[in-house]
Amino acid sequence: MVKLIHTLADHGDDVNCCAFSFSLLATCSLDKTIRLYSLHDFTELPHSPLKFHTYAVHCCCFSPSGHVLASCSTDGTTVLWNTENGQMLAVMEQPSGSPVRVCQFSPDSRCLTSGAADGTVVLWNAQSYKLYRCGSVKDGSLAACAFSPNGSFFVTGSSCGDLTVWDDKMRCLHSEKAHDLGITCCDFSSQPVSDGEQGLQFFRLASCGQDCQVKIWIVSFTHILGFELKYKSAMSGHCAPVLACAFSHDGQMLVSGSVDKSVIVYDTNTENILHTLTQHTRYVTTCAFAPNTLLLATGSMDKTVNIWQFDLETLCQARSTEDQLKPFTEDWSEEDVSTWLCAQDLKDLVGIFKMNNIDGKELLNLTKESLADDLKIDSLGLRSKVLRKIEELRTKVKSLSSGIPDEFICPITRELMKDPVIASDGYSYEKEAIENWISKKKRTSPMTNLVLPSAVLTPNRTLKMAINRWLETHQK
DSSP states (O other): OEEEEEEEOOOSSOEEEEEEOSSEEEEEETTSEEEEEETTTOOBOTTOSEEOOSSOEEEEEEOTTSSEEEEEETTSEEEEEETTTOOEEEEEEOTTOOOEEEEEEOTTSSEEEEEETTSEEEEEETTTOOEEEEEEOSSSOEEEEEEOTTSSEEEEEETTSEEEEEETTOOEEEEEEOOTTOEEEEEEOSSOSEEOGGGOEEEEEEEEETTSOEEEEEEEEETTTEEEEEEEEEEOOOSSOEEEEEEOTTSSEEEEEETTSOEEEEETTTOOEEEEEOOOSSOEEEEEEOTTSSEEEEEETTSOEEEEEEOHHHHHHHHSGGGGSOSSGGGOOHHHHHHHHHHTTOGGGHHHHHHTTOOHHHHHTOOHHHHHHTSOOOOHHHHHHHHHHHHHHHHHHHHHHHTOOGGGBOTTTOSBOSSEEEOTTSOEEEHHHHHHHHHHHTSBOTTTOSBOSOOOOEEOHHHHHHHHHHHHHHOO
């Protein structure tokens, strides 16, 4: 279901971080360099490696459009690079001069954060390259940072184990001890867990640390109701400190890398382990999913970056809870429906559904009216969530009946894609369909309903090749 397709071994020292754009992979290292590779064939770009930093490069990240790359270093600087030609756009010096451990772009590309070893965190204007706001955590150095998908706040993690939440004005909203021995990484799932009333959205946050744990948190924030962070669960599997974690761009998988030299891929719905990858020979320091979720990169102190590819035809089954149920939703019993509800965090509805004898066929036929009038579900937000989950099932039924892997189907047209492109929400669409959508819907995402950070569409050559291979096999 997942196979190693390429190993990059160009760095001369530990690999500290790797990051994907829609067409490139960036890696950085203790050897002071940043390297750029094409996702088409994993060849290094002519202007790579990028050299400026005088000490180790700890982190690198792409802007949402992929046109700009940020890197930060022990030398106390955060550098912005033009990814098309490798030219430096700006050198931003941490006010304290402290080593910079982590950097991250906001979803709208307007801001960039940089966190340093002395606990300072800076919010930079990514257009003017000027300092916007500056703050600091109470104790420890900063080791992790992640923006919420809607960009209204960001989270930092420290070596003392604290998760600290900041709004877009750099005001501290919340601080909580999350990992006893220190946080090493954190990441938000790009997909909201659910939409609530009064515009409230819930997001899934993952954190990992020296305590050998990967923890899942549910985060909500509105300017009216304020901020709330709730611990949900801990993922098991590693037997040593966990140094990196990252969600896939569809939110269905979570990957972690550890001092135990292993990489673990989890199903975020069931929290079951899907894969354990053990090819690295030293600590795994970084991991990242490509925007199309087909590729995974893992980097290590063994100086290599491994590129992994998921099997598209089985990915859908492996990543979802429903693969533990009958393949066809129409055949589900009432108990199967109850199992499905629990997996979707809808266990409070199990009694109502059982009372009304809702089996698979009935589930697929539920409407907005029947949920309100027949099942007496009063909450508008809850009804919306149930309908969205049912629509996902209907889509899967259609995909299974056609035999076409769901990843090959455009989310807008529900037809096999011929010219797939990646939008700035991380999803792939048929080019003509998403162009029409953007022109009519004022740049909102068809999948999340959030404003698209950019209108740029990038050809998804990897997906197109996979579709062509599938067509060659199934049209014979």
